[in-house]
Amino acid sequence: MTKSATNETGIHLKGRDFIGLVDYTAEEIQYLIDLAVELKRKNREGEVYQPLKGKTLGMIFEKSSTRTRVSFEVGMYQLGGHALFLSKNDLQLGRGETIWDTAQVMSRYLDGIMLRTFAHRTAIDLARGATIPVINGLTDLSHPCQALADYQTIYEKKGRLQGLKLAYIGDGNNMAHSLMIGGSKLGVNVAIATPEGYAPDRTIIETAKEMASQSGSQLSIVTDPKEAIVDADIVYTDVWASMGFEDEQKQREAAFAKFQVNEELVKYAKSDYLFMHCLPAHRGEEVSEGVLEGKHSIIFDQAENRLHAQKAVMASIM
Incomplete structure (x- = not known):
């Protein structure tokens, strides 16, 4: 919906919605x-x-x-x-x-x-x-506002977006969706690793794959976190039970047990990888304390x- 003003770049955004x-x-x-x-x-x-x-x-x-x-x-x-x-x-x-x-x-x-x-x-x-x-x-x-802030943060830290690899480990939720869409548009290679039954929405996957083919990036959906994280520039995770799914907490803890981002898993990423989390984090659950507080973590930069x-x-x- 267009509800336009022009800046020096020729981009017209005034009056637009920001839904996704x-x-x-x-x-x-x-x-x-x-x-x-x-x-x-x-x-x-x-x-x-x-x-x-x-x-x-x-x-x-x-x-x-x-x-x-x-x-x-x-x-x-x-x-x-x-x-x-x-x-x-x-x-x-x-x-x-x-x-x-x-x-x-x-x-x-x-x-x-x-x-x-x-x-x-x-x-x-x-x-x-x-x-x-x-x-x-x-x-x-x-969650487009968070994804926009995330890609801003990556851009500031890495100096580029095109050609980088982002590995998302965890639930195929709203955060995974927005990172997939944003990455596919911006030329970021996105690898999503979720347990069976927790993959992102199929329609969004197909949309992101189509956009990735246009930007020249790659999108992969796998069930092995090690496969997803290999050579990743950015490692990203989110809580296992998002707001509204609290009653599934115990079930999800069992399903996601092998999907914790910890010191062992991040060895497969690049040596200068960045760790990101949209917060709030459940320390010791989806991410170890060592990774969350480690030298690669930029969680508070992305929050800012x-x-x-x-x-x-x-x-x-x-």
């Missing part, structure tokens, strides 16, 4: 990464940059969060705008008002909406009903970049 990286070209994603790097520089040098002065972002949270809430709220403040926190208990959505009606009303008050929810369909329906930009802060299918990547998105589309 699949909706953006490689050039547009790279533009957002470059802008995030520039906004990070401005922030660190104390340069005031407030393109969203007088604008308000409504933040709807059906799922709790640390990084998403703080980074969006601080980001809007730094861009000169205001962020309004709205839990599901604060809205009539919790009492049966439709997404369409909510989207229409909020479009009359706000300049943008960020939604962190369970069903991806909710984000799509909200965007269809809204006449202002809608940002996906996380759904069960996609949520702020800068999301500022780039908000500044561009709002």
Whole structure:
């Protein structure tokens, strides 16, 4: 949906929704990464940059969060705008008002909406009903803000994205989906290792493979973490039981027992590999304490970049 302004690069993003990286070209994603790097520089040098002065972002949270809430709220403040926190208990959505009606009303008050929810369909329906930009802060299918920040972090650390190998070890969840889509667009080789029965969504796999064929990158889905991690430039993992799957914790601990990213497994990666985790981490579960706190870990750099990547998105589309 296009709800456009031109910058010096010729990229048109004003008024766009940010529901998934699949909706953006490689050039547009790279533009957002470059802008995030520039906004990070401005922030660190104390340069005031407030393109969203007088604008308000409504933040709807059906799922709790640390990084998403703080980074969006601080980001809007730094861009000169205001962020309004709205839990599901604060809205009539919790009492049966439709997404369409909510989207229409909020479009009359706000300049943008960020939604962190369970069903991806909710984000799509909200965007269809809204006449202002809608940002996906996380759904069960996609986490584009995190993936954008991750690729910004890799770009800063490695100086490039094209041709690098990212190995994702763990659950084929929303994080795996967004890394696959983003990597396939940007020319990153992505290897996903999951236990049987926990592979990523088949439709997303096919979409990512088609995009990888266009960018010249490779996408592989395997069930052996050692196979995936061989010669990896980046090793990535996430919790085994994402929010909403807590009742499967014991079952998943058994299924993922051989998928812990630990000192033995990372020996198969490149000697200068980077370790990433979108956090929160369950230390000693999906990743050993030694890897999480080791010299290759850049987990807090990527956490910080949520702020800068999301500022780039908000500044561009709002």
